[in-house]
Amino acid sequence: MKKYKFLILRRIIQLSFLLLFAGGNYFGWEILRGNYSSAIIADSLHLSDPYAVLQILVSGFIASSSVLLGALLIFLIYALIGGRMFCSWICPMNIITDISFRLRRIFKIETEAKVSVSRNLRYYILALSLIVSVVFGMAAFEIISPISMLHRAIVFGSGAGWAIVAVVFFVDLFVLKAGWCGHICPLGGFYSLIGKQAVIKVKHDKEKCTHCMDCFDVCVEEPVLDIVGKKSDFIRSGACTNCGRCIEVCHDNAMKYSLKFDLKK
Amino acid sequence: MVSRRKVIQRVLEGAVFVGGGGLIWGKSINASTKADYVLRPPGALKEKDFLKACIKCGQCVEVCPYDTLKLAEPGDGIANGTPFFEPRTIPCYLCTDMPCTDSCPSGALDLKNLSKEEEKPDILNSRMGLAVIHKESCLAYWGIRCEACYRACPLIDKAITLDYEVNKRTGMHAKLLPVVHSDVCTGCGVCEQACVAEKAAIFVLPLDKATGKVGDHYIKGWEKEDEKRINEEVEKADDDKDVKSAIDYLNDDDLIDD
Numbered sequence: 001m002k003k004y005k006f007l008i009l010r011r012i013i014q015l016s017f018l019l020l021f022a023g024g025n026y027f028g029w030e031i032l033r034g035n036y037s038s039a040i041i042a043d044s045l046h047l048s049d050p051y052a053v054l055q056i057l058v059s060g061f062i063a064s065s066s067v068l069l070g071a072l073l074i075f076l077i078y079a080l081i082g083g084r085m086f087c088s089w090i091c092p093m094n095i096i097t098d099i100s101f102r103l104r105r106i107f108k109i110e111t112e113a114k115v116s117v118s119r120n121l122r123y124y125i126l127a128l129s130l131i132v133s134v135v136f137g138m139a140a141f142e143i144i145s146p147i148s149m150l151h152r153a154i155v156f157g158s159g160a161g162w163a164i165v166a167v168v169f170f171v172d173l174f175v176l177k178a179g180w181c182g183h184i185c186p187l188g189g190f191y192s193l194i195g196k197q198a199v200i201k202v203k204h205d206k207e208k209c210t211h212c213m214d215c216f217d218v219c220v221e222e223p224v225l226d227i228v229g230k231k232s233d234f235i236r237s238g239a240c241t242n243c244g245r246c247i248e249v250c251h252d253n254a255m256k257y258s259l260k261f262d263l264k265k
Numbered sequence: 266m267v268s269r270r271k272v273i274q275r276v277l278e279g280a281v282f283v284g285g286g287g288l289i290w291g292k293s294i295n296a297s298t299k300a301d302y303v304l305r306p307p308g309a310l311k312e313k314d315f316l317k318a319c320i321k322c323g324q325c326v327e328v329c330p331y332d333t334l335k336l337a338e339p340g341d342g343i344a345n346g347t348p349f350f351e352p353r354t355i356p357c358y359l360c361t362d363m364p365c366t367d368s369c370p371s372g373a374l375d376l377k378n379l380s381k382e383e384e385k386p387d388i389l390n391s392r393m394g395l396a397v398i399h400k401e402s403c404l405a406y407w408g409i410r411c412e413a414c415y416r417a418c419p420l421i422d423k424a425i426t427l428d429y430e431v432n433k434r435t436g437m438h439a440k441l442l443p444v445v446h447s448d449v450c451t452g453c454g455v456c457e458q459a460c461v462a463e464k465a466a467i468f469v470l471p472l473d474k475a476t477g478k479v480g481d482h483y484i485k486g487w488e489k490e491d492e493k494r495i496n497e498e499v500e501k502a503d504d505d506k507d508v509k510s511a512i513d514y515l516n517d518d519d520l521i522d523d
Contacts, residue, residue: 025327034322038370046370052320056371061317064372124282131283132290138316143294143345148321152336152346156323160338 006244010089018092022155035151036091037142038067046070051126051190055139058130075194083195087181087188088243092154093147096165097181100172101220109173117176119223119239122189129186141186178220181241188241196238202247203258206232215246215255234260300342302471303349304452306334307357307391308366308378312471318373321346325365325374333357334365350393352454352469359388359419359453389420394452395475396425396445396467403466408432408440414467415443417459424449425456443467447476 021039023029030043037052048070056063063071078086088094103109132140142148146164153161172179181188209229219225224237225246247255298316306325309315325348326334333355337343348365350357363386366374379386396414400406418425425443432438443456445467454469469475485491 025323033327033368034324034370038320038322038324040324040370048320048370056317056320059317061314061372063318063320064370067320067371070370125286128283128286128290132287132294135287136291136294137313138294138298138344139320140290140294142321143297144290148346149339152323152338156326156336158336158338160340164339 003248006248010243011095013089014092014095017090018151018154021151025155035155036147037145038070047074049187050075050194051187052139052142055129055133055141059133059137059139078191079194079198081199082242083198083200084188084191084238084241085195085200086191087185088241091147091187092150093165093168093185094181094241096150096169097172097178097220100169101178103173104177105217117179117183119183119221121183122186123193125184126186126189126193145187146180147185147187182220188239192238194238196236197263199259199261200242201234201236201258201260202240202242202244203234203256203260204228204232205254205256206230208252208254210252210254212251214249214251218245218249228254234258236260236264294344297337297339297342298344302474303337303343303347304352304394304454304469304471306348306350306365306374307359307363307388307393307451308369308374308376308386309393310373310375310378312473315373316344316347318371319344319347320371320373322370323348324368324370328364328368330360330364331355331358350454352457353465354458356454356458357393357451358455359391359451361388363388389449389451391451391453392472394454394469394471395447396450396452396454396456396469397475398443398445398467400466402462402464403443404461405440405442408434408438410441411461412441412443413459413461414456415441417455419453419455420449420451424451 017032020029020032021035023031024033031041033040033043036049038046038048040046046066046069048067050071053063053067053071056067078084082089129141146168149158149161149164151161152158153165168180176183204225204227206229211229215228216222216225220243221237221239221241224235224240227233227235242257244257247257303312305312305315306329310318321336323336323346326336333350334348335350337345337347337349339345343349363376363379366376366379366386369375376386379388379390381387381390398406404411412427415421415425415427423446425445428442428444430440430442432440452469452472457465457468460467481494484494
C-alpha cells in the first residue's frame with residue numbers, strides 16, 4: 001500500500017473536485033461551483049486559472065476584479081508553494097493520461113522510435129495560444145481545452161466532451177508517450193514556467209540510490225530526473241508535477257518531498 | 266557556434282509553426298462560432314466582447330432554475346463552452362433576482378447592463394434579443410383568433426399589444442393582430458415557445474439582427490429633444506471650420522489668373 005499512498009491521495013483529491021463540481025450542478029451544492037478555469041468556494045472565494053485569465057486579458061477584455069484576484073491567488077499558490085502540482089493533484093485529465101501511461105507499461109507499447117516530439121512543444125503552443133487569442137479576440141486555449149471538455153462531459157453530460165477526451169487518451173496510448181501532459185498541454189507549460197522556484201520539491205539522495213531506475217519507469221516527465229544517481233539535490237525542473245510517484249516506488253528511500261528555499265537555477 | 270543554415274532552418278520552422286498552427290487554430294475558433302446567431306443570457310455584453318470575456322465556467326447554466334441556459338458543445342456552431350438558450354425549447358422566464366447574471370465571475374454577464382443609469386438592476390431591462398413576427402405564417406394575421414403569444418408574454422400589453430383591424434375577406438370579423446414593441450421587449454422568447462404554428466411565426470433574434478438604423482442625419486422635427494440636435498450639429502460645424510483659411514483660399518495666388 002505504501003507504494004501507492006500518494007497516487008491514492010491524488011485520485012481522492014482529483015475525484016473530490018469533480019464530485020463537488022458535479023454536486024454543484026446536479027444538486028445545487030455551494031461548496032465548489034464552476035470549473036477549472038474559474039470557480040467559487042462556498043459562494044464567497046473566487047479562484048481562477050491565471051493562464052485562462054491571461055488569455056482573456058490579451059484578447060482585449062479587462063476581466064472583473066474578482067476573477068483577477070482569484071487568478072492572482074492561484075498564481076501565488078503555485079508559483080511560491082506548489083509548483084506544477086495542479087497537473088497531478090487537481091487536473092482531471094491527469095487521471096485519463098495516467099491510465100494511458102499505465103497501459104503502455106502493462107502492454108509494453110513503445111512508439112518512441114516512430115514519433116519524437118520535443119517536450120518544449122508545449123511552451124511554443126503556450127506562446128501561440130496567446131498570439132491566437134490576440135488575433136482572433138477570444139481565449140484560444142479555453143475554446144479547445146480537453147480539461148474543460150472533460151469537466152463538461154462529467155458535470156454537464158456533454159457527449160462531445162467525451163469524444164475529445166478519448167482522442168487524447170488514444171494519442172497518449174498509441175502515438176506519443178505522455179503526449180498530452182508531457183508535450184502538448186499549454187496549461188502544463190504555464191505551470192512549469194511559473195512553478196520553477198516553488199518551495200515544495202522532490203529531493204533526491206544520491207547516497208541511498210541503487211540505480212534501479214524504478215523512478216524513471218513511473219515518471220511522466222522523465223527528463224526532470226536527470227540528476228538521479230548522479231548528484232544529491234532537489235528535482236529543480238519546473239516540469240516536475242510533484243506527483244510523488246518516484247517517492248513511493250523507490251525501494252531505497254532516495255526520494256522524498258522536501259522544502260526548497262534557495263533560488264539556484 | 267550555430268551554423269547559418271541551422272539558423273535559417275529554425276526561423277523557417279518557427280514561421281511554419283506560428284503561421285500554420287495559428288491559422289488552423291484560428292480557423293477552428295471561427296468554425297466554432299459559425300452559427301447564424303446565438304441568444305445569450307440576460308445582461309450579456311455585446312457578442313464580440315462577450316466572446317472575449319466569457320471564461321466558460323458554466324456557473325450561469327448551473328444556477329438557471331428552469332434549465333433554460335445550455336453550454337455550447339463542439340458541433341453546435343457556437344463558441345465551445347459559452348452559455349446560450351433556444352426559446353422554442355425553453356425560454357427565459359426573467360427571474361427577478363437574475364441568478365445567472367449575478368453568478369458570472371468574469372464580467373461577461375454584468376448586472377450593470379441590466380440597470381438604467383444609477384437605478385437598481387432590473388431583469389426587465391434585459392435585451393437578449395427582439396421578438397419578430399412573420400405575418401404570413403401567423404394565424405392572427407390570417408384572421409384566425411389566436412393570441413397565444415400575446416397571452417404568454419410576461420409583459421402583456423406592453424411588449425406585445427393587439428391591433429384591431431377589419432377582416433376584409435369576411436367583411437364582418439375583426440383581426441386581433443399581435444404587435445411587438447422593441448422598447449419593451451426583453452427577448453425572453455416566451456412568445457416563441459407559445460406560438461402554435463409548426464415553426465414559430467414569432468421568434469427572437471439578436472438585437473443587431475432584428476433592428477435597423479435610420480442614420481444621424483435624419484432628425485425628427487416634431488420632437489423637441491431630437492430637434493435640438495440641429496443646433497448641436499451647426500455649432501459643431503462652426504467649431505470645425507477654419508475661417509481664416511477659407512478667406513485665404515480666395516486670395517490664393519493660384520486662383521488668380523495672370
